[in-house]
Structures are given as C-alpha cells and as structure tokens.
Amino acid sequence: MSDKSSLVSNVSNNDIEALWNSVEEETADPREGIFGWSSVSWKVNREAALFLGAGRAALLQLAHPWVAAALDQHSNLRNDPVARFHNTFRVVFTMIFGTLSQALAASRHLYSLHTRITGELPEGVAGYRRGGHYAANEVNALLWVYSTLVESALMAYDCVLPPLSQEERKSYYAESRMMAALFGIPAEALPADLGAFEEYNRGMWDSDRLGVSTLSREMAQGVLHGRGSLVTIPEWYRALTAAWMPERLRVEFGLGFGRQEQQAALKALRWLPIIYRRLPGAVRFVGPYQEALARLEGKHVRSLVVTSNRFWMGQGRMMFSVGGKQDPDDEDPG
Template sequence: MGTQVNPKRWSPSPEVEQQISQDREHFRKCLDYLREHAAGELEGIYGPDSMTWLIYREPVILLGGLRAILLQIAHPAVAHGVSQNSNFRGDLLGRARRTYTAMYQLVFGGLREATGAAKRVHSLHSRVYGSLPAGAGPRGDGHYRANDPALQRWVLATLIDGAIQVFETFVRPLSIEEKRRYYQETLLAAAQFGLLPEQVSPTLETFYEWYDQQLAGDTLRTGDTALELASLLFNSPFTRGQLDELLTAGLLPERWREAYGLAWGPGEQRAWKLLKGTMRRAINLTPPTLRSVTAWHQAQMRLAQARGERPTVMARVLNTIDSYIDVPFSIRPVAVKVPVDDKD
C-alpha cells in the first residue's frame, strides 16, 4: 500500500505511541507463528499443495478487488485511514500495483520473501493513524490506527470471502472440505496481517457467522468519505465504464450494492448473467497452466530448481521476460541455475 505524508494528521498521543509499540511487539509474535507453521523455506507460507495457491493462481481473483475495497471502506475508520493517509487519489494504478505485488509475495514468495513483505506492510501501516469524527471509530474514541486488530480483522475478512466468491463465480464451485481447508490456511494470512489465531474465528462456520453479522450490523455504513472514495474508484482512467460497475455490483451483497448506488435493474442482471457465463466458459476452456499468474509460475520454478528438475517452458519464458520488464502479477525473477548437464 502506498502512503503519503498527511499534514492534517495529528501527532500521536502517548497512548497511541504505546499502542503502536504494542503492535510491533505483537507482530513479532505473529512472525514467530508464521515461521513455525510455514510450509517451508522454499515453499513459503502455504506451499504448492495449498488451497491458497490453487485459488490465488487464478488471475480472475483480481476482479474482486473493487468489491473488497468497497466493503473495507464501509468501515468508517478504514475509509478515513485511506482518505487521510493514502495516495489513493493521485496514484490509483500505482497503489493497486504495489498492493497486488505485495499480495503475490505474501502468497507465492519463499518464506524470507513472504515475511519480508509482511514486515513492509506492517511498517507502512504503523504510520497510518489519525482522528475521526466523534463516534466513528471502532470503539467510538475518535481515533484510528491501521494496525488496530479490529480493522485488520475486517479487511482480512473481505479478502477471505471475496476470494471464495470470485473463484466460485468464475472458475468452479468449491466443496465444503475445500472451503474449510482454505479457511484454516487463512489463519496464516491473519498472522501476516498481525493477528494471531485466537484473534480471529477458529472455523469457517464461525467466521461466516461473525462476517454476516458485520455485513448486517450498524458498524458499517457508507458515509461521505466512503462515497467519495467509491466515486474515485469508478471514475479513474482504468476503471471508468459500465463493466467495472457491473462486475462489482454482481459480486456485492444486495445491501452494499444499494448503499453505493450501483445499478441493478433487469438489464444489469441479464448482462451479469451473460458476462458470468461467458467468462466461466472461457476460463475453463483454458488450461490452468496457461492462465495461472506469473507469480505462481515463478514459485513453481523456484521449487523445481531446488529439486534439481527443469522448470516448465512457460515458467522460464515468463521469468525471463520479468527480468527485463515488470510483468503484471509477478513477484521477482528467480535466479536461473544452469543444470550440470548443460554446463560446458
């Protein structure tokens, strides 16, 4: 996430400084948890057999980005944090690229790269704090900080649910066992955010019980700040047009579709059904290897080389291109090891 200096941001009080210090100490415990439960140094946090790799290898998951942001900024503290501290208005594309790069490093990077990305995100968030209108904070205290566990839990929840919904909408249904496996893996994602397992729901079922309560409750609301940010989202040079609004409206819960004023009449519903069916057929006609994101190929190449195997042609080509230009949805180029048989 990109941040910018906000001249209106108040200097932290001793209490807030103490909270930030406590956040750092707590995050060290989260890193210890990650290292203890990670798949391996080369495999990273989740590893190639995880549901997380299966889901996030699909580039279509990115289509849930606007949905996730709208739900996130429905929390007033998140909306004000983005508005007051982020270069959201001036560099929307750059912010998105940095966010997605960090996401793929967290998911597909080796353990060192993934924990490094988690540290950078946490460090950026430690500088994101500010004041709110009276009564708008998560505890009604008029203040917020990005590493507040309540805010981190909500942001993570939108990503967990969004990944499941987008995958099932455009790729295929997930069995309840697959969803449960995926949710258990998100306990590692929670640690990357700065949340230990005891700070989040322990099971898929309890997660959705809590999440649905949040969506239906009165903590979330679309105030002026959220509506302003939503307008910016749908009017940038990269998201202007009916397609992005249709995709987002189709993926949002009804209450939040209406709250953000997204059209959903008979015409939009017919267009959504057609779009959803067409995309799903196209995706399923494309072999997974050909449609997987570059970061997944780079992770597979890293593991293949460690096993002394020859990486796939697709992985080598994408990795080579990424060495010269910044390929979308990549992490960082894998250093190529020359097999003994190929040496002179």
C-alpha cells in the same frame, strides 16, 4: 451513537514478533513458502479470476470508516487507483507464493507501513464519531481487510470454475489463518472455523461497524470508474460488483442495480466461465504463482511471467527483502 473509535487493540512490536515466530515454526518448507504447491491457497490464488472480486473487496474495505479515512489521508487511491491495486497484490501474492523469508519481509513492510498510519475521522458515520481516532494496526480493522480478501477470492473462484468442495473451502480458510498472522492478526481474534468466518462476515454487513460515508462513496466511484488511471472499467464489471455486494452496502454506496445492471451481471456470469476455462495456463495463472513454480523447479522466470507480475504487482518479480534487494533464496538459478 456508540463510538467504535474507542475499540482499539493495536498490534504491538511484541505481538507481531510472536506472530512471525509462529509462522516460521509452522512452515514446513521455507523455499515453498507458508503454503506450498499442494495447498488449496495456491489452487485458488493462482487464478487470474481473482480480479473479478477485487472491486468488491475494495468497496467492502471502504465501507469501514477507518479504512476509508486512512486510504484518503495516507495513500494516492484518489489519483492512482492502479497503484493501490499493485500495492495490495504485491504484499498478498508475496505472502502466498514467496519463500518464507519473502513472506516475512512483506509482513514486516506492511507492519512498518501501518504503524505510521493514524489520524482522525473527517465525518461521523454508523457507530463512529467525527474526530474519532483511527490506527491501521488495530486488530479489528486488520481482520476486516483480511476477511474481504479471503471471502471475495472464494466468490471469484466459484464464479468461473467448478466450485470448491466444502472440505476444500474449510481447508482454504484454515490455511488463510497463516496469512492472517502475517497481517498482524492473532489466532484468538480470528473466527474459529469456516462457519464462524461466514457468520462474522454476515454480522459485519448488518452492523454499525460498517457504514458508507460521503468520503467512501466518492472513493468507491473512483475505483469503479478507474479515475486517475488509463484503465477503463467495463459496465459488466461494475454490474457484477454491485450484484456481489451485500444489499445494505450496495444501497449506501449508491450502486445502480436496476434491470439493465442485473441483466449485465447475469450475462457476465454466463459467458465468463466459458471463456475463462479455455484460457491457456500462461494467461490464466497469475505471474507470482508461475514465478513460484519456476523457483521450485529450478528454472528461469520467463518474460511472460514478468509481464504478468507487472500487471498484478507493478514489478517484474516478488522482491520484498531488506533494503529492497532480491531475496537470495529466490535468485534465478544458473
């Protein structure tokens, strides 16, 4: 068995500083943020349909032994999966929809958090040995987490809305490379284009860089059943998540996908687009996107937007900044 634990390329302070500088240089309008209202990234990530792919992304991340061990040893995922959901989207949505200063602050928070997350694997699985060292700020581990978010977002979008054109998909991936920099991933570590990105994902699914351990299987069941929270996960959501998983990992996770689950997933794929496309924008578009529009239009953030933000991020506003204070570039006008 090869030991992937030895393939370590941690993001140094100099590395992340260089990445932050590059993001600042490439951002056209700091108030719009790293993408802006006309980007494909805003078009895709404003959709509440992203929630449909959240379970898939979470399980794909847990299929990386480093990620599973880190979440078990350094987070409260087992007891409070909703908090993990909030923590993820608080960072990601702030990077996408926040001002440049907010996006950079979210990146600094993430980098600081990851520098403290190290440990040893509790069991051997796939190409990893028991006791092997892991670090959250390792480039390849960061690349995998980023990839699961980008790919699952595209899958969820195409599930309920007219699929993006190939050119839009290419643009979406090209834009996402800016967010990858905020994750701490240098450009040279990223697949060069959309085709290479898709090939990278397929290669990972079949490689010994992923493997479902007893730990990751237990944690995945907790995620899919909402254990430790008041959230009830419907059967159709679990079936859809299973349908979207690569077959090898679906089997390793022990996800049921017999006739009943297949029918539930097919039914969901039929009725979800019909219902979703009828939703008003106030419900369909996530709070952080609506907050960003209010910022650009010089308007107050409405109470419904605050409520949506609390669902997605666990707080009413995007407020990553030094000392936890609100970014002065994002204060309510008037």
